[in-house]
Every structure is written in C-alpha cells, then in structure tokens.
Amino acid sequence: MVSQFMVELVGTKVVDGEAPPRILHFNPRIRGDYSGKPVIEMNSCYRMQWAQSHRCEGFASRPAEETVDAQLKCEKWIRDDDNKSEESKMKWWVKRLIGRSKDVHISWPYPFGEGKLFVLTLTAGLEGYHVNVDGRHVTSFPYRTGYTLEDATGLSINGDIDIESIFASSLPSSHPSFSPERYLEMSEQWRAPPLPTEPVELFIGILSAASHFAERMAVRKSWMMYTRKSSNVVARFFVALNGKMEVNAELKREAEFFQDIVIVPFMDSYDLVVLKTIAIAEYGVRVIPAKYVMKCDDDTFVRIDSVLDQVKKVKSDKSVYVGSINYYHRPLRSGKWAVTYENGQRRLTQVMPMGLAM
Incomplete structure (x- = not known):
C-alpha cells in the first residue's frame, strides 16, 4: 500500500497532448517505496x-558533496534500522542535562507521518530550492539546467x-513572458546560407514543433553552426502548423528571417510524425x-563530423542504414504508440525501422 503526496511547480504546456513540464x-513517500523505507524524492x-x-533516504549528505546555497542536499533522520532504544534515548537526555557531553547531535524522525499536521515551507535560493518542515531544513534541490523559477x-x-x-509571498511581480522574442536572436550570424546548387x-x-x-x-x-561552414552539409527544421494563429504568425516570421525552416502543410500532431519523416526524405x-x-529531433545534439566519418567508410556501391530495427514486431494496440487495425492489419511485421535515420 502506498502513502505519499506530491508538491510540484509546473510550467506552461509546451506541446498539445503532453503534460506541462x-x-x-x-x-x-511514507509507505510504498521500493526501498521499504520512508524517502523523499525530488526531480x-x-x-x-x-x-x-x-x-x-535518512542519511545526511557528506560534507564533501556539493551543497545548495551552503545547505546539505539531504538531512539525517531516524530510520527504523537505527535501533535507538528507549533506554539509550533516556541516557542521551541525562548526559545533555548534566553537561557530560559537549558535542550534542539531535536526531529527528522522518518529517512526515500519517495523520500528522505539518508546515512545509518551500523557498528559492541562488542555487536551488530549499524545503523546511516545521521550521527545520529537510532537503535542498539544485536548479536543473534550462529551468528557472x-x-x-x-x-x-x-x-x-x-x-x-x-500562502505565497515574494513571487515575481510580473508574469513570465513566453513570447518568441525571449528566445529568438534576430542576428545575421544565425541565418542559414542559401541552398547549394550541387548535390x-x-x-x-530536424523535427520540431511550432512553439x-x-x-x-x-x-x-x-x-x-557546422552547416554554415561547410557546403557539403545542409540542415533544415521541419515544422507543422499550430492550432493558435499567433504561434503560426511568429513561426512564419522566424522562417522568413532564418531561412532554415520547412513548414509542412498540416496541423501538428504526434500521430503525424511519419508525414514529417516522409517530407524529410522527399526534401x-x-x-x-x-x-x-x-x-x-530538436533536442538532439548531432556530432556532424563523427557522422561524416562513419558514412565515408561505406563503399560507393553500397547503401547504408544507421538506426534501430525491430524484427518480428507486434503492433501495439493501446497506449501512445498504438496502431489501429485499419492502419496495421498484420499481427507480425518482419522488419520495421524505428524512425528514419540514414
């Protein structure tokens, strides 16, 4: 049985049909984690x-580990396997009261419990988020690359x-702007060169979404940038239309300036990725x-020099395919990658490439 709760800071939905970031x-997780112990997970x-x-998981981060605004990523709490008996707890209090121990370390239990009231405070520092429970620091989470408060x-x-x-306080006074002007840098140095006249x-x-x-x-x-220095390699974004007219207008303006976008004439949908792939092959x-x-995809980093080194090893009279291939694959009938019986009648597909590569 699972006993847990989630607190999330969410962003604006990027693509229709996908959950927001x-x-x-x-x-x-008080109960139900695979470790069998109470844990706190952040991601x-x-x-x-x-x-x-x-x-x-109840162990304090080592001092040598990276901290977040000088705070430990994980604080220690009493685990079930600490074996601290009632007698040892009593001795600890006696020593503290009569001053026999100069260095006193307080051990706290797991900060959450079923039926237990608590006050959770989430703050944002220079390097990451900090979580306090009932006034005591519990964990800190460094900012991930590409994310800001x-x-x-x-x-x-x-x-x-x-x-x-x-209760929320000290929030930004203005809403964040998701306008393309925040990201697009209209500089000549980023424009694509004209298409070469020779093969x-x-x-x-590059598959991309309008937004x-x-x-x-x-x-x-x-x-x-490699393609701007070499006339032997060309790259283009392939983008379908968005359901919002203002996004399409910004996309058209971007395409006209950078000259590196091919707009395919249909509304974008995950089910139509295959049409984008066909458009790439035809182009x-x-x-x-x-x-x-x-x-x-537009979240892929391509080592063009390495790709060229590999294809140069192929003999001139041979063809090459680089990518994954499924043998004797059964079409999925449910889920995100489902294939309907109308689109895929056969129960087994002998050879099926997983996306177009080379």
Missing part, C-alpha cells in the same frame, strides 16, 4: 521525460494529503539531392 517535483520533468531523481506558472498538490491553507553529402531534417522557439535557437547556436531527394539523409 515539472520545474520541481517534491514527493515524500524535474520536461516533455514527459524525467531526469535523474534526487533521493533522500520564472518558468513556474502554477502549483500542483496531490496525493494522500489534506490541505489546510496555502551534398549529408542532409539533416519550440527556444529549442531551434539552441540548435542554431550549437551543432548547426533530401527532390529539393536538395543528398547522398545521405538523416532525421533527428
């Missing part, structure tokens, strides 16, 4: 992908908990003939 996920989640969790637009509390009251060695199609202004700008400023054959065609 969790800037901070605070999850005390962050972006586009439904969880990062590595930070767990406190200003990105948090909502508070979510759920699980086995009854809320008496919530190229490698064409890279992913920040992701596209990060790609332009990182690995995509790499008909618009800019390329010897090799590659597909990736």
Whole structure:
C-alpha cells in the first residue's frame, strides 16, 4: 500500500497532448517505496521525460558533496534500522542535562507521518530550492539546467494529503513572458546560407514543433553552426502548423528571417510524425539531392563530423542504414504508440525501422 503526496511547480504546456513540464517535483513517500523505507524524492520533468531523481533516504549528505546555497542536499533522520532504544534515548537526555557531553547531535524522525499536521515551507535560493518542515531544513534541490523559477506558472498538490491553507509571498511581480522574442536572436550570424546548387553529402531534417522557439535557437547556436561552414552539409527544421494563429504568425516570421525552416502543410500532431519523416526524405531527394539523409529531433545534439566519418567508410556501391530495427514486431494496440487495425492489419511485421535515420 502506498502513502505519499506530491508538491510540484509546473510550467506552461509546451506541446498539445503532453503534460506541462515539472520545474520541481517534491514527493515524500511514507509507505510504498521500493526501498521499504520512508524517502523523499525530488526531480524535474520536461516533455514527459524525467531526469535523474534526487533521493533522500535518512542519511545526511557528506560534507564533501556539493551543497545548495551552503545547505546539505539531504538531512539525517531516524530510520527504523537505527535501533535507538528507549533506554539509550533516556541516557542521551541525562548526559545533555548534566553537561557530560559537549558535542550534542539531535536526531529527528522522518518529517512526515500519517495523520500528522505539518508546515512545509518551500523557498528559492541562488542555487536551488530549499524545503523546511516545521521550521527545520529537510532537503535542498539544485536548479536543473534550462529551468528557472520564472518558468513556474502554477502549483500542483496531490496525493494522500489534506490541505489546510496555502500562502505565497515574494513571487515575481510580473508574469513570465513566453513570447518568441525571449528566445529568438534576430542576428545575421544565425541565418542559414542559401541552398547549394550541387548535390551534398549529408542532409539533416530536424523535427520540431511550432512553439519550440527556444529549442531551434539552441540548435542554431550549437551543432548547426557546422552547416554554415561547410557546403557539403545542409540542415533544415521541419515544422507543422499550430492550432493558435499567433504561434503560426511568429513561426512564419522566424522562417522568413532564418531561412532554415520547412513548414509542412498540416496541423501538428504526434500521430503525424511519419508525414514529417516522409517530407524529410522527399526534401533530401527532390529539393536538395543528398547522398545521405538523416532525421533527428530538436533536442538532439548531432556530432556532424563523427557522422561524416562513419558514412565515408561505406563503399560507393553500397547503401547504408544507421538506426534501430525491430524484427518480428507486434503492433501495439493501446497506449501512445498504438496502431489501429485499419492502419496495421498484420499481427507480425518482419522488419520495421524505428524512425528514419540514414
């Protein structure tokens, strides 16, 4: 049986059909954790992908470990296996009262309990979040790369908990702006060069969503710079239309300035990713003939030099596919990747590539 609750700072939904990002996920588990002990787990989640969790299991962080604003990431609490008897507790109090022990260390129990009232305080420091329970520091969680407090637009509390009251103070005086102007840097140095007139060695199609202004700008400023220095490699973003007209207007303005976006003529949906993939393949054959065609997402970092080194090893009279292949795969009939009987009648697919690669 599980006994737990969650406190989350959530951001604005990035893609329709996906849960909003969790800037901070605070999850005390009184009962039901796989360790069999009470724990506190903290994490962050972006586009439904969880990062590595930070767990406190009753052991204090070592002084040599990284701290958060000079606070330990985990404080110590009394575990069930500490074996501290009532007699030893009495001796500890006697020693403290009569002054026989100069160095006194207070051990506290796990800060949460079923049917127990508590006051939880969440504060944001320079380096991360800090959690106090009943005035005592319990844990600290460093900021994750790409997340800032200003990105948090909502508070979510759920699980086995009854809320008496919530009080917020010292919040930003203005709402965070999610306008493209916050991310797009309209500079000539990030514009794509014109398409070459001759065939190229490698064409890279990058799947992106209309609202992913920040992701596209990060790609332009990182690995995509290689394509501006080489006439043998071309990269383009493939983006479908958004349900909001204002987003499409900003996308059109971005595409006209940077000259690196191919807008496919349909409304964006996860079910239509295959159409984007086909568009990438057609572009790499008909618009800019390329010897090799590659597909990736806008959250992927591509080592173009390494990719070229690998394809150069392929003999000129041979073809190559780089990617994952499923053999004798059964179509999934439920869940996110479900295939209907109309779209996939066969029970077994002998060979099925997992996405287009090269």
